[in-house]
Amino acid sequence: MEEMHYQPNELARALSMRRSNTIVAIVPHVSHPFFASLLSSLEDAAAQRGYRLLLCNSREQPEKVWEYMATSVSNNAAGIILCSNNICPSCLRQLDLPIVNLERGEKEDGDGTVSIHCDNYQGGRLAAAHLIERGCRNLLHFGGITGKRMPADRRGEGFSDVCREAGVLCTILTADQKTYELMSYRAFIEEALRRRPETDGIFASSDLIAAQTLQVCAALGYSVPERMKIVGFDGTLVASITTPTITTVIQPVQRMAQLCVEHIEKLQHGELVPDNVTMPVRLLQGEST
Amino acid sequence: MEEMHYQPNELARALSMRRSNTIVAIVPHVSHPFFASLLSSLEDAAAQRGYRLLLCNSREQPEKVWEYMATSVSNNAAGIILCSNNICPSCLRQLDLPIVNLERGEKEDGDGTVSIHCDNYQGGRLAAAHLIERGCRNLLHFGGITGKRMPADRRGEGFSDVCREAGVLCTILTADQKTYELMSYRAFIEEALRRRPETDGIFASSDLIAAQTLQVCAALGYSVPERMKIVGFDGTLVASITTPTITTVIQPVQRMAQLCVEHIEKLQHGELVPDNVTMPVRLLQGEST
Numbered sequence: 001m002e003e004m005h006y007q008p009n010e011l012a013r014a015l016s017m018r019r020s021n022t023i024v025a026i027v028p029h030v031s032h033p034f035f036a037s038l039l040s041s042l043e044d045a046a047a048q049r050g051y052r053l054l055l056c057n058s059r060e061q062p063e064k065v066w067e068y069m070a071t072s073v074s075n076n077a078a079g080i081i082l083c084s085n086n087i088c089p090s091c092l093r094q095l096d097l098p099i100v101n102l103e104r105g106e107k108e109d110g111d112g113t114v115s116i117h118c119d120n121y122q123g124g125r126l127a128a129a130h131l132i133e134r135g136c137r138n139l140l141h142f143g144g145i146t147g148k149r150m151p152a153d154r155r156g157e158g159f160s161d162v163c164r165e166a167g168v169l170c171t172i173l174t175a176d177q178k179t180y181e182l183m184s185y186r187a188f189i190e191e192a193l194r195r196r197p198e199t200d201g202i203f204a205s206s207d208l209i210a211a212q213t214l215q216v217c218a219a220l221g222y223s224v225p226e227r228m229k230i231v232g233f234d235g236t237l238v239a240s241i242t243t244p245t246i247t248t249v250i251q252p253v254q255r256m257a258q259l260c261v262e263h264i265e266k267l268q269h270g271e272l273v274p275d276n277v278t279m280p281v282r283l284l285q286g287e288s289t
Numbered sequence: 290m291e292e293m294h295y296q297p298n299e300l301a302r303a304l305s306m307r308r309s310n311t312i313v314a315i316v317p318h319v320s321h322p323f324f325a326s327l328l329s330s331l332e333d334a335a336a337q338r339g340y341r342l343l344l345c346n347s348r349e350q351p352e353k354v355w356e357y358m359a360t361s362v363s364n365n366a367a368g369i370i371l372c373s374n375n376i377c378p379s380c381l382r383q384l385d386l387p388i389v390n391l392e393r394g395e396k397e398d399g400d401g402t403v404s405i406h407c408d409n410y411q412g413g414r415l416a417a418a419h420l421i422e423r424g425c426r427n428l429l430h431f432g433g434i435t436g437k438r439m440p441a442d443r444r445g446e447g448f449s450d451v452c453r454e455a456g457v458l459c460t461i462l463t464a465d466q467k468t469y470e471l472m473s474y475r476a477f478i479e480e481a482l483r484r485r486p487e488t489d490g491i492f493a494s495s496d497l498i499a500a501q502t503l504q505v506c507a508a509l510g511y512s513v514p515e516r517m518k519i520v521g522f523d524g525t526l527v528a529s530i531t532t533p534t535i536t537t538v539i540q541p542v543q544r545m546a547q548l549c550v551e552h553i554e555k556l557q558h559g560e561l562v563p564d565n566v567t568m569p570v571r572l573l574q575g576e577s578t
Contacts, residue, residue: 022343030332031526036325043319043346047353052360054311055344057332064336071341183526211530218532237320237472241500243507243532 019079019268023261024072026056026065027083032183033208033236034251035083038102041257042081049261051078058084060181073097079264082113085150098267100260103151114267116259116277117151123249123281124158127203127231130247132166134229134289136201139163139170140192142185142209146174155205155233155249171196185209189216200228207232207239210246214288230288244287252279308557312550313361315345315354316372321472322497322525323540324372327391330546331370338550340367347373349470362386368553371402374439387556389549392440403556405548405566406440412538412570413447416492416520419536421455423518423578425490428452428459429481431474431498435463444494444522444538460485474498478505489517496521496528499535503577519577533576541568 023046027035039055046053054077056068065084072080072095079098092099092113099113124141131139143156156172163170175188189212193199204210210232214224222228224244232239235250256279263273312335316324328344335342343366345357354373361369361384368387381388381402388402413430420428432445445461452459464477478501482488493499499521503513511517513533521528524539545568552562 025344030329031322031326033320033322033325033526036322036328037320039325039328039344040319040346043344044348047346053344055314055328055332055342057329057336059333208526208530215530215532215534237322237497238527238530241497241504241527241531243504245504 020076021051022054022075022077023051023079023081023264024054024056024068024077025081025083026058026068028058028060028085029183030055030057033238034206034234034253037234037236037253038083038257041254042260044254045258045261049265051261051264060084062087069095078268081260081264085148098264100263102256102260114263114273114275114277116256116263116279118251118256118279118281120151120154120281121158123233123251123283124155124160124203125162126158126249126281126283127155127233128159128162128166128168128170130283130285130289131201131203131229131231132162132168134201134225136229137168138196138198139168139201139203140196140199141170141172142189142192142202142204142213143172143174144205145180146176148177152205152233155203159203183208185212186216189213190219193217193220193222201230202228203231203233205233207234207236207246207248210248210288211238211242214242214244214246225287225289231283232288235284239284239286242288247286247289248284249281250284251281255279308367309365310340311343311364311366312340312368312370312553313343313345313357313366314370314372315347315357317347317349317374318472319344319346322527323495323523323542326523326525326542327372327546330543331549333543334547334550338554340550340553349373351376358384367557370549370553374437387553389552391545391549403552403562403564403566405545405552405568407540407545407568407570409440409443409570410447412522412540412572413444413449413492414451415447415538415570415572416444416522417448417451417455417457417459419572419574419578420490420492420518420520421451421457423490423514425518426457427485427487428457428490428492429485429488430459430461430492430494431478431481431502432461432463432494434469435465437466441494441522444492448492472497474501475505478502479508482506482509482511490519491517492520492522494522496523496525496535496537499537499577500527500531503531503533503535514576514578520572521577524573528573528575531577536575536578537573538570539573540570544568 043053058065101115144150232246232248239246239248332342390404433439521535521537528535528537
């Protein structure tokens with residue numbers, strides 16, 4: 001090695017070892033406040049444990065996700081943190097690589113991956129209980145994407161279960177794929193509120209949707225929180241910079257990010273980790289309720 | 290090679306070539322809406338040209354930035370996109386690596402790096418001209434960080450130049466480092482407005498500060514845009530989800546991101562690129578003016 005003026009570096013080490021220290025994070029929208037916050041925490045957690053984070057902004061394009069998956073395999077990535085849907089679960093089994101799903105749907109039992117979610121069901125329950133306690137009797141939930149199963153759907157289930165238990169009316173509406181991709185919900189929200197003028201409380205499945213609900217309420221002349229009460233989800237920066245600020249269900253993003261990296265490290269060393277981890281959420285009251 | 294069952298992969302190719310296809314992006318806050326939007330565009334631009342993006346969330350910690358710089362060198366990274374300050378410019382000269390500064394201050398002539406900025410000065414001019422045209426006569430600018438030179442300071446210069454030309458009063462205030470790091474400006478803004486009750490127009494150096502200015506105005510009972518007019522900067526998602534929406538100076542983030550990657554590719558191949566590139570901005574009127 002000396003004769004060849006060989007300079008050891010990380011690439012060479014990665015070649016000689018089974019895995020490199022690169023974790024690939026695949027998210028649908030880097031600029032979505034939840035994923036931006038998640039990536040920030042993931043990078044912190046990765047750096048603390050000696051890993052580096054490679055970023056894939058999938059925009060839910062299956063080709064792009066698969067390209068990154070293939071690159072991860074050929075480069076001996078330490079593991080993949082997968083927040084994107086549109087991946088056939090049985091295909092994941094073929095990849096000989098630690099994969100952690102974060103808030104990703106369609107996981108199949110025995111597909112060889114592990115999943116980390118926040119307690120979406122409990123979050124929905126907290127939101128409903130809070131709105132009912134604040135006096136709402138005609139509730140609306142803006143949920144996930146029409147026709148697509150996602151862990152976030154459990155938010156609506158918890159929400160409607162509490163409404164049913166309390167004898168309060170509750171409607172769940174989902175947006176189409178395009179609305180979700182563009183992150184632009186105003187037209188969808190406005191139509192919903194025009195059709196249901198009796199609505200007095202809304203649970204939005206993200207702070208981003210909640211912020212746009214505030215905009216529609218202003219346009220319709222509904223004062224918040226007097227005429228309409230609103231609860232968001234995620235606990236992102238968005239909830240704290242709107243006027244009024246948004247009551248939100250906080251996901252423990254920092255802890256979830258640490259768990260992702262810890263799980264990949266353990267899987268790399270052949271240790272057992274739980275198939276499914278659910279992390280607790282909490283409601284933070286803002287000015288919107 | 291066949292005898293050794295040698296499997297060619299990207300790591301091996303990177304070892305045998307001068308550079309890998311990894312670009313390292315060093316940003317101060319991944320979860321800041323501007324940097325989240327920038328990273329999204331950077332990943333798109335990188336993927337389109339066959340590069341991968343490694344993410345460093347520096348939090349303005351010089352040790353962390355240097356660690357990533359060192360890793361970039363030892364791993365033959367294709368180049369570094371540097372949005373972080375706190376790096377001694379003369380040290381950059383020692384790194385034999387393409388470095389593109391994006392909205393980064395303290396670049397020294399001849400430090401061997403190239404810089405890409407939006408036209409911050411023109412953005413400040415547009416903001417002042419718009420507020421004056423809308424009838425404001427006592428203007429305030431919430432600028433960068435006290436005691437720290439940044440390209441964004443040029444926004445305040447353009448702003449005050451137009452005010453002087455028009456004979457309109459104008460004050461520039463900067464926040465302390467801690468306020469900037471926490472992205473929490475409400476106390477700073479409230480004190481400014483209590484001390485200057487005659488203020489009728491505000492130019493904030495980010496949409497994030499503008500959103501928090503809306504909150505303070507609501508708390509003080511100032512209606513926007515009637516009593517107070519507000520212009521932000523960046524053109525992020527934030528400006529479009531507040532109530533009212535924020536008039537903002539849009540940075541051409543997508544084009545700037547493409548230029549970053551193009552410049553690194555050209556520098557990698559020994560081509561000449563301009564030392565400094567300034568990209569045009571434009572004002573998008575929202576409901577806040």
